[in-house]
Amino acid sequence: MAQSEGRGAGVSRRDLLATTGGFAGGFVLGALFAGKGLPPSRAAAGDVPEWPWPYTKLDPDAVAVKAHQAFYEGGCHYAVAKAVLSELREKVGYPYTVLPYDMFRYGEGGVVGWGSLCGALNGAGVVINLVSAKPAYQQLTNEVVGWYTQAEIPHYVPQGKEPMPTSVAGSPLCHVSVSKWATASGMGAESKERAERCARLCADVARRTVELLNSKQDGTFKAAFTPAAGIKDCLSCHGKEDLNNVREIKMNCIQCHEPHT
Amino acid sequence: MAQSEGRGAGVSRRDLLATTGGFAGGFVLGALFAGKGLPPSRAAAGDVPEWPWPYTKLDPDAVAVKAHQAFYEGGCHYAVAKAVLSELREKVGYPYTVLPYDMFRYGEGGVVGWGSLCGALNGAGVVINLVSAKPAYQQLTNEVVGWYTQAEIPHYVPQGKEPMPTSVAGSPLCHVSVSKWATASGMGAESKERAERCARLCADVARRTVELLNSKQDGTFKAAFTPAAGIKDCLSCHGKEDLNNVREIKMNCIQCHEPHT
Numbered sequence: 001m002a003q004s005e006g007r008g009a010g011v012s013r014r015d016l017l018a019t020t021g022g023f024a025g026g027f028v029l030g031a032l033f034a035g036k037g038l039p040p041s042r043a044a045a046g047d048v049p050e051w052p053w054p055y056t057k058l059d060p061d062a063v064a065v066k067a068h069q070a071f072y073e074g075g076c077h078y079a080v081a082k083a084v085l086s087e088l089r090e091k092v093g094y095p096y097t098v099l100p101y102d103m104f105r106y107g108e109g110g111v112v113g114w115g116s117l118c119g120a121l122n123g124a125g126v127v128i129n130l131v132s133a134k135p136a137y138q139q140l141t142n143e144v145v146g147w148y149t150q151a152e153i154p155h156y157v158p159q160g161k162e163p164m165p166t167s168v169a170g171s172p173l174c175h176v177s178v179s180k181w182a183t184a185s186g187m188g189a190e191s192k193e194r195a196e197r198c199a200r201l202c203a204d205v206a207r208r209t210v211e212l213l214n215s216k217q218d219g220t221f222k223a224a225f226t227p228a229a230g231i232k233d234c235l236s237c238h239g240k241e242d243l244n245n246v247r248e249i250k251m252n253c254i255q256c257h258e259p260h261t
Numbered sequence: 262m263a264q265s266e267g268r269g270a271g272v273s274r275r276d277l278l279a280t281t282g283g284f285a286g287g288f289v290l291g292a293l294f295a296g297k298g299l300p301p302s303r304a305a306a307g308d309v310p311e312w313p314w315p316y317t318k319l320d321p322d323a324v325a326v327k328a329h330q331a332f333y334e335g336g337c338h339y340a341v342a343k344a345v346l347s348e349l350r351e352k353v354g355y356p357y358t359v360l361p362y363d364m365f366r367y368g369e370g371g372v373v374g375w376g377s378l379c380g381a382l383n384g385a386g387v388v389i390n391l392v393s394a395k396p397a398y399q400q401l402t403n404e405v406v407g408w409y410t411q412a413e414i415p416h417y418v419p420q421g422k423e424p425m426p427t428s429v430a431g432s433p434l435c436h437v438s439v440s441k442w443a444t445a446s447g448m449g450a451e452s453k454e455r456a457e458r459c460a461r462l463c464a465d466v467a468r469r470t471v472e473l474l475n476s477k478q479d480g481t482f483k484a485a486f487t488p489a490a491g492i493k494d495c496l497s498c499h500g501k502e503d504l505n506n507v508r509e510i511k512m513n514c515i516q517c518h519e520p521h522t
Contacts, residue, residue, distance in 0.1 A: 049359060049361065051361035051363040051364065052363070053361070095359060098310060098356060098359045098360075099359075099360070100310065100312035100314070100391070102312040102313070102390070102394075103312065103387055103390045103391040104387070104390070105390055105395070105398065106386040106387065106389065106390040106398055106399075106402050107386065109508065109510070110378075110510065111378060111382065111383075111386055111402065111406060111433065112386070112398075112399045112402045112403050112406070113399075113403075113508070113509070113510060113511065114403075114406055114433055114510055114511045114512060115508065115510030115511065115512050116377065116378045116433045116434060116512065117371075117372060117377045117378035117383075121372065121377075122372075122378075122383070125367040125368065125372055125373070126364055126365070126367065128367065129363070129364045129365070129366055129367040130361070130364040133363075134366070137366065137367055137373075138367075138373045138374075141367050141372065141373045142373050142374075142375075145372060145373070145375055172372065172375055172377045173377060173434075174508075174510075175507070175508070175510050175512060178507075178508055179506050179507050179508075182505065182506040182507075183506050188501060188505035188506075189501070189505050189506050189507055189508045190500070190501035190505055190508055190509070191501075191505065194508075239451070240449060240450070240451035240452075244443065244449035244450050244451055244452070245440050245443040245444050245449075245450050246436070246439075246440050246443075246450055247370065247374070247376065247435075247436070247439055247440075247450045247451055247455075248374070248451070249370070249371065249374060249375060249376030249435075249436050250374065250375045250376065251375060251376050251377065251436060255517075256516075256517035256518075257517075
């Protein structure tokens with residue numbers, strides 16, 4: 001028994017020893033309480049905060065202001081993620097205190113400038129998913145992406161500034177969104193104005209994300225987005241009942257493909 | 262002085278009191294050590310692990326096996342993120358023990374099925390960025406995305422299984438990648454085979470990500486990706502020196518646009 005008599009087990013261990021008694025019980029408990037045979041990662045497994053992380057209703061105005069500012073620190077993905085997560089860090093504290101916003105810098109310009117997914121939407125997706133299990137994260141993310149494709153943005157106007165020209169992206173892709181805006185506004189895709197347009201768009205996406213999360217928290221969330229009607233026509237040949245060479249996606253086919261019969 | 266005589270300050274506090282002496286020093290130190298006036302979020306600010314998080318070289322084979330399996334738990338984005346981060350959790354422990362992989366479920370199917378950015382690449386981007394500051398995360402992410410657009414994938418074959426038909430996506434977008442493969446293989450975009458193709462592709466992307474991170478760690482990283490030559494032609498009119506309605510992106514223009522003069 002001497003080997004199992006370690007320190008730190010306290011009353012409960014003594015109670016257990018009294019209950020189980022004898023050599024076998026002492027051996028098992030000695031192994032449990034010594035704990036030195038476990039690799040560090042196993043021993044630290046209890047540190048993982050349970051997912052989904054707790055959400056508390058946030059002020060959409062405050063989040064919008066933060067997102068606009070954060071765009072100039074770390075780009076679009078970072079901006080939306082930091083705006084929401086820093087508010088949750090203030091209001092909830094742990095576990096939001098352990099998550100570095102910097103891990104979301106890569107999403108800028110549709111992933112380090114590739115022009116793919118708008119980083120603001122990538123930021124919306126990750127914060128929604130951090131605080132929501134299935135099917136809520138799917139419903140809310142679908143809603144914010146769908147809204148983005150149809151909205152006249154940027155809508156946000158920083159205090160003391162003038163509104164900017166707007167456009168409708170029709171797509172969740174950075175390249176399409178930027179080029180539609182550049183064409184509609186007559187302002188350069190590579191210009192300070194375009195950067196400011198994207199900063200304001202981050203404010204819009206962060207606000208919409210928080211509005212949706214708040215409505216889910218209140219039990220008042222209702223899905224409003226309807227995919228472009230033409231997608232059904234395309235999928236009647238390309239979908240799983242016929243050619244089966246296109247998944248049931250939601251991007252609007254005719255932005256990149258000529259309609260044909 | 263009585264109010265400042267709390268517990269837990271130990272020798273260093275007594276030394277400081279001896280040095281500063283008198284009422285003023287005691288008051289300041291009392292306020293410091295009581296610590297109850299700080300809001301929870303401020304008090305916990307010290308918990309934030311410093312970014313970038315530590316990276317240690319990983320086994321690309323082990324990560325590939327994990328990514329293939331994890332695809333069936335949580336989709337493509339989750340699969341690549343979990344494969345790399347769970348290995349780091351095993352090898353490094355904290356702070357990897359605090360990050361829930363579930364926050365990356367939203368990226369599946371190009372963000373909850375929208376068909377935009379391939380979720381495997383979204384997973385690669387976030388793990389690279391978590392362990393890399395600028396410009397490393399930009400260089401490595403650009404490399405893995407560029408490689409993906411040109412590679413014959415899926416390359417990975419699970420133990421005891423046969424290789425699958427391959428294709429070259431030419432794009433970082435889920436929809437393009439899936440539809441190119443469905444057309445090349447003659448297998449359905451909505452089929453079990455397509456799911457298995459995406460699971461194997463996650464193994465390929467996770468492996469490539471770890472190979473790149475390992476080479477950066479070794480100091481042997483060299484950028485190899487060259488964007489499609491035709492992009493320059495398009496940007497000679499659409500770029501910042503002329504129309505300025507397209508940013509200097511890296512997706513290949515002619516996948517969606519007809520070449521014109």
